[in-house]
Amino acid sequence: MYRIVTKRALHETVTLMEVEAPYIAKKAKPGQFIILRVDDDGERVPLTVAGTDPVRGTVTIIYQKVGYTTKRLDCLNEGDGILDFVGPLGTASHLDGMKKVAVIGGGLGVAIAYPQAKALHDMGAEVDVIVGFRNTDLMILMDELKEASTNLYVMTDDGSNGHKGFVTTALEEQLNAGKEYDHVIAIGPLMMMRAVVNLTKPRNIPTVISMNPIMVDGTGMCGSCRVTVGGETKFACVDGPDFDGFEVDWDEAIARGRMYRTEEAESMERKACNLLDVELQTKRGGN
Amino acid sequence: MPNMSLTKLPAREQDPNIRNCNFEEVSQGYDEAMAIEEATRCLNCKHKPCVAGCPVNVRIPEFIQLVIQGKFMEANDVIRSTNALPAVCGRVCPQETQCEEKCVRGIKGEPVGIGRLERFVADYAMTHGMETPKPLPDNGKKIAIVGSGPAGLTCAGDLRKLGYEVTIFEALHTPGGVLVYGIPEFRLPKQLVRDEIRILEDMGVKIETNMVVGRSITLDELLNEEGYSAVFIGSGAGLPRFQGIPGENLNGVYSANEFLTRINLMKAYNFPKSDTPVQVGKNAAVVGGGNVAMDAARSAKRMGAENVYIVYRRGEAEMPARVEEVHHAKEEGIIFKMLTNPTEILGDENGHVKGMTCVEMELGEPDASGRRRPIVKAGSEHTIDVDTVVIAIGNSPNPLIKNTTPGLATEKWGGIIVDEATGKTSRDHVYAGGDTVTGAATVILAMGAGKTAAAAIHEELSK
Numbered sequence A: 001m002y003r004i005v006t007k008r009a010l011h012e013t014v015t016l017m018e019v020e021a022p023y024i025a026k027k028a029k030p031g032q033f034i035i036l037r038v039d040d041d042g043e044r045v046p047l048t049v050a051g052t053d054p055v056r057g058t059v060t061i062i063y064q065k066v067g068y069t070t071k072r073l074d075c076l077n078e079g080d081g082i083l084d085f086v087g088p089l090g091t092a093s094h095l096d097g098m099k100k101v102a103v104i105g106g107g108l109g110v111a112i113a114y115p116q117a118k119a120l121h122d123m124g125a126e127v128d129v130i131v132g133f134r135n136t137d138l139m140i141l142m143d144e145l146k147e148a149s150t151n152l153y154v155m156t157d158d159g160s161n162g163h164k165g166f167v168t169t170a171l172e173e174q175l176n177a178g179k180e181y182d183h184v185i186a187i188g189p190l191m192m193m194r195a196v197v198n199l200t201k202p203r204n205i206p207t208v209i210s211m212n213p214i215m216v217d218g219t220g221m222c223g224s225c226r227v228t229v230g231g232e233t234k235f236a237c238v239d240g241p242d243f244d245g246f247e248v249d250w251d252e253a254i255a256r257g258r259m260y261r262t263e264e265a266e267s268m269e270r271k272a273c274n275l276l277d278v279e280l281q282t283k284r285g286g287n
Numbered sequence B: 001m002p003n004m005s006l007t008k009l010p011a012r013e014q015d016p017n018i019r020n021c022n023f024e025e026v027s028q029g030y031d032e033a034m035a036i037e038e039a040t041r042c043l044n045c046k047h048k049p050c051v052a053g054c055p056v057n058v059r060i061p062e063f064i065q066l067v068i069q070g071k072f073m074e075a076n077d078v079i080r081s082t083n084a085l086p087a088v089c090g091r092v093c094p095q096e097t098q099c100e101e102k103c104v105r106g107i108k109g110e111p112v113g114i115g116r117l118e119r120f121v122a123d124y125a126m127t128h129g130m131e132t133p134k135p136l137p138d139n140g141k142k143i144a145i146v147g148s149g150p151a152g153l154t155c156a157g158d159l160r161k162l163g164y165e166v167t168i169f170e171a172l173h174t175p176g177g178v179l180v181y182g183i184p185e186f187r188l189p190k191q192l193v194r195d196e197i198r199i200l201e202d203m204g205v206k207i208e209t210n211m212v213v214g215r216s217i218t219l220d221e222l223l224n225e226e227g228y229s230a231v232f233i234g235s236g237a238g239l240p241r242f243q244g245i246p247g248e249n250l251n252g253v254y255s256a257n258e259f260l261t262r263i264n265l266m267k268a269y270n271f272p273k274s275d276t277p278v279q280v281g282k283n284a285a286v287v288g289g290g291n292v293a294m295d296a297a298r299s300a301k302r303m304g305a306e307n308v309y310i311v312y313r314r315g316e317a318e319m320p321a322r323v324e325e326v327h328h329a330k331e332e333g334i335i336f337k338m339l340t341n342p343t344e345i346l347g348d349e350n351g352h353v354k355g356m357t358c359v360e361m362e363l364g365e366p367d368a369s370g371r372r373r374p375i376v377k378a379g380s381e382h383t384i385d386v387d388t389v390v391i392a393i394g395n396s397p398n399p400l401i402k403n404t405t406p407g408l409a410t411e412k413w414g415g416i417i418v419d420e421a422t423g424k425t426s427r428d429h430v431y432a433g434g435d436t437v438t439g440a441a442t443v444i445l446a447m448g449a450g451k452t453a454a455a456a457i458h459e460e461l462s463k
Helices: A022-027 A068-074 A109-122 A144-147 A166-174 A190-203 A252-256 A263-268 A272-286 B030-039 B060-068 B072-080 B085-092 B114-127 B149-161 B190-202 B217-222 B256-265 B292-302 B323-331 B400-404 B443-462
Strands: A002-011 A014-020 A033-037 A045-053 A058-064 A086-089 A100-106 A126-133 A151-156 A181-189 A208-212 A226-228 A232-235 A243-244 B027-029 B144-145 B164-171 B207-208 B230-233 B254-256 B282-287 B307-311 B335-337 B340-347 B353-366 B372-376 B382-384 B388-392 B430-432
Touching: A002 A058, A014 A033, A014 B144, A022 A058, A022 A086, A033 A058, A045 A086, A045 A109, A058 A068, A058 A232, A068 A263, A100 A166, A100 A190, A109 A144, A126 A166, A144 A151, A151 A166, A151 A263, A181 A190, A181 B282, A190 A208, A190 A252, A190 B400, A226 A252, A263 A272, B027 B114, B030 B060, B030 B114, B060 B072, B060 B114, B060 B372, B072 B085, B072 B114, B072 B400, B085 B190, B085 B340, B085 B443, B114 B190, B144 B149, B144 B217, B149 B164, B149 B190, B149 B443, B190 B207, B217 B230, B254 B256, B256 B292, B256 B388, B282 B292, B292 B307, B292 B323, B307 B340, B323 B372, B340 B372, B430 B443
Parallel strands: A100 A126, A100 A181, A126 A151, A181 A208, B144 B164, B144 B230, B164 B207, B230 B430, B254 B388, B282 B307, B282 B388, B307 B335
Antiparallel strands: A002 A014, A014 A058, A033 A045, A033 A086, A045 A058, A208 A243, A226 A232, B340 B353, B353 B372, B353 B382
8 A cells, every 4th residue: 555645636626646655756757657556446547756755755646537546546535545556667758968948738737747847947957838727727836837947838728817828829939939949848638749749840849748648557568558659669658658749640649548438438427426435435534 | 996088087167158258267177076086097107207297397196196095185285395386287287288298198098187186186275274385494585586477476485485585576566477467267266366376475475566677676776775685587578569560559459468457457347347448349359379369369258249250370280379278269159260360450430440451371381480381372361340459479578677687688589598407697696587588488387487596596595
């Protein structure tokens, strides 16, 4: 069991947890992830390492309550244990040599982009952080991002913070204004990352993206997470999750991401009562 | 007077049309009377050729004589003195190419059912309160084992018996390696694997799950920082191969590893009670002819596929799968398409498999492996309608340990290079064995390698 040390809602649908996992805390680098399993009937789901505290031996994860497993996870409280928590997995991001970088995050991808921005900032790079949310209620990590960036551009789909548009709107504005980046790092939904590549590719700005395919083991033994990059099959869990954005087969990645939509909905629906039970139990247990 | 029946006493089995709808064990083995009856077929030869055919040299005639006398617990002690996982081996070993191949009774008629007897004895002992083997007093030396498959478990068991402090590091959340994620419940019940592993834990073997050596901790850290005197690598061959044909990344195409891991380890057959899903359509094709292909095909049938095809580029005689498994698969209605090779997987507008283009093959001259090489028959291209494809054409060793351990010599294809007699690698105090050395082979060969390495580690550390 891996003990939950801190649990904090960042907003209604996104939660931050610090989990006791000393080996991972000692080893994890930006770009790496963990796989967790909540309980014995649970599935294995990948979540990015959003931060570590090697002294306290804790690993920070940030998740959005999108399906059964993340909702089930959210029924756990501080002091409870997660059954399995393994990592750090994946290849760490190659950030060396980057000097002027735009780090772009969309939605929950912001939580994944943050450690990259922070690492680059700590290395002395000039880091423009561009993040996008549907509206101001969904914003996360604003203080942290401010601290880790040279310039921070925050966009909302509905303009509720005064900056209406997508992250690509802000990126295009910067590029059109003559801003030169030696690298762009984009992390978020596949559609968003593809849109970023569509802007950077004609301008030939090297763009690193972080893939988020379906995973099972996360150690390279099954190929569930395979993506086509530059015409070759790669396993995102070991070769990635970072890849050259110009080389990714986006249509294939989008189709593969949708493979289990029916089952995910079924799981959610058939287990709704069960989940309610768990929530009630944890609430009672907590009182 | 020995029982001179020319045939093995058949084991009890579930009816094919019932078992192909459930995941319960197909073979129900022998009862006491049956075991004694089959045991009396053993001639108790002086030269014991069967023992030489067993990679861990189980003292076969000796345990069989005890079975004849009804001394099942004593028979179990004899088996367990050289074999850490008899309930597993009795079920999954290819006895027809090992102990039973050498059996004198096999010259005229069928060999003695050694596997079935071993299984009976192991099962009997576990349900009749066998005592945990007692290790020697602690000798104060620590050994790290990477991987909890058959090689690692055997190496761990042997070293623990000698008094070493043994810790197994396992990447997945459950120990057992291929015994838990690969071989299905209907061939090897998982409770039994848990029971076998529990015996090792009761002996004092420690198992750390969720530890990926190469990521969570490196081999050098184990030796230099964590105080281990030696490391045994038994990390298997878990990297799936694909054919490299168009359409392999369509939805509905699985590696056998993914398909079987979802079903066996994650219990996808129990979805949605278990959270992990798997998709099996009406028509499923499994590409390959080994045991993994048989397991995948028989699992697909149990998951509800109406038509399940084995698509194999050579003939039935060349199939590496166990004869018994091929026989079981046929009984369960698996359709064998021999001398057939896929050239492309076809998808629909949603990116899901809808068919597979294949060519027919004919066999030419033997190749380097000694098997006749398949050659494409001109003009034989055809399409089969399938909505699920499982690729079971083999696995290579996972490169994670190799890539994070400087100075560890490996073959081009990824296998760790060892001295065959000891399992010693190019690195001091580092040993390896099982599929990570040989490429995908058998459970019992991995166990033999674990045993060899344990003896060599003991010798090195006793100097």
